[in-house]
Amino acid sequence: MFTTRKQYEPYVSPFDPCAPILVKTYVTPPNLYVGFQPPNLPQFPLHEALKKGTLWKIFYDPYYSPYEMANKGDGQ
Amino acid sequence: MKQMPKEYYELLEKLQAVDFALVELTLYLDTHPNDYQAIQQFNQLAQQRKHLKKQYETAYGPLQQYGNSYSNYPWNWNDTPWPWQV
Amino acid sequence: MWIYEKKLQYPVRVSTCNPKLAKYLIEQYGGADGELAAALRYLNQRYSIPDKVIGLLTDIGTEELAHLEMIATMVYKLTKDATPEQLKEAGLDAHYVNHDRALFYHNAAGVPWTATYIQAKGDPIADLYEDIAAEEKARATYQWIINMSDDPDLNDGLRFLREREIIHAQRFREAVEILKEERDRKKFF
Ligand SMILES: [Fe+2]
Numbered sequence A: 001m002f003t004t005r006k007q008y009e010p011y012v013s014p015f016d017p018c019a020p021i022l023v024k025t026y027v028t029p030p031n032l033y034v035g036f037q038p039p040n041l042p043q044f045p046l047h048e049a050l051k052k053g054t055l056w057k058i059f060y061d062p063y064y065s066p067y068e069m070a071n072k073g074d075g076q
Numbered sequence B: 001m002k003q004m005p006k007e008y009y010e011l012l013e014k015l016q017a018v019d020f021a022l023v024e025l026t027l028y029l030d031t032h033p034n035d036y037q038a039i040q041q042f043n044q045l046a047q048q049r050k051h052l053k054k055q056y057e058t059a060y061g062p063l064q065q066y067g068n069s070y071s072n073y074p075w076n077w078n079d080t081p082w083p084w085q086v
Numbered sequence C: 001m002w003i004y005e006k007k008l009q010y011p012v013r014v015s016t017c018n019p020k021l022a023k024y025l026i027e028q029y030g031g032a033d034g035e036l037a038a039a040l041r042y043l044n045q046r047y048s049i050p051d052k053v054i055g056l057l058t059d060i061g062t063e064e065l066a067h068l069e070m071i072a073t074m075v076y077k078l079t080k081d082a083t084p085e086q087l088k089e090a091g092l093d094a095h096y097v098n099h100d101r102a103l104f105y106h107n108a109a110g111v112p113w114t115a116t117y118i119q120a121k122g123d124p125i126a127d128l129y130e131d132i133a134a135e136e137k138a139r140a141t142y143q144w145i146i147n148m149s150d151d152p153d154l155n156d157g158l159r160f161l162r163e164r165e166i167i168h169a170q171r172f173r174e175a176v177e178i179l180k181e182e183r184d185r186k187k188f189f
Helices: A046-052 A066-072 B006-031 B036-060 C019-025 C035-048 C051-079 C084-089 C093-099 C124-148 C152-180
Strands: A005-008 A024-027
Touching (some): A024 C124, A046 B006, B006 B036, C019 C051, C019 C084, C035 C051, C035 C124, C051 C124, C084 C093
């Protein structure tokens, strides 16, 4: 399944003092994939658009903290 | 202690929702000046915005000054709450 | 000219009296990729950019001022009734002795805002690429602040601001395409 969250496995040395993070993630926001926005893309209803921070569904890219991920993550 | 009623927050958020769509459409139209449908939607929302502004200002005082809103007597532009206080 | 509107762009809420979060948030007030820098960057570049994209710079620059007010509101609410003791615990003691609870245009480490944070090369492509980079950096900063915050109401407002950076970056990318003048022409390569 497509996701805007990408992963990589950084090199781990036996001499790294902190507990190694085996998988690192980074964000590739939707604006990287859309190009010049075509007309008539699907919109959110007005109140939902305000809450989400964009009128257009294609650009919606929620981001949650580790604290919130526990119960509210979007799985991305 | 002055506090704003529940209806204040509801009406404010209604106005914020319409205004937000107008901001989004403004930025979109800045790069898509020939999208006829988007301009129609923009003008419809601008109309809706006008009514909401009137409703809001009647109940809670001017949103803008320098003459972009009417004033009660006495001058009520400086009345609390300011946006960061609510 | 500009006309002030007596309302926030978004209903900002904060759920706990947590001045420590204010210390982080000030990065987006007076930091290199913060909202002040963003507003001043675009509103300054517009005088020397091709006419076709002046409107976009004006409108995004104006929206950034609304975001600056949102950040200020968050900081204000997080510190308003905090005691000097609480401010001290939050690491805001140095801020307090200089400013009390006043906001100031500096970053999370206390470095004052400087004009060198913003660029204006006068070359339209260089300036728009600077703007795209600034939006992505602001988006990343919001991610790092959200990661540090356990206040769901605050994060709700921060998510809104982060999403706006995505839209701004999108529009600046479109502005580059407009300046290439290839929009209505058949590709020839
Ligand atoms: Fe922005």
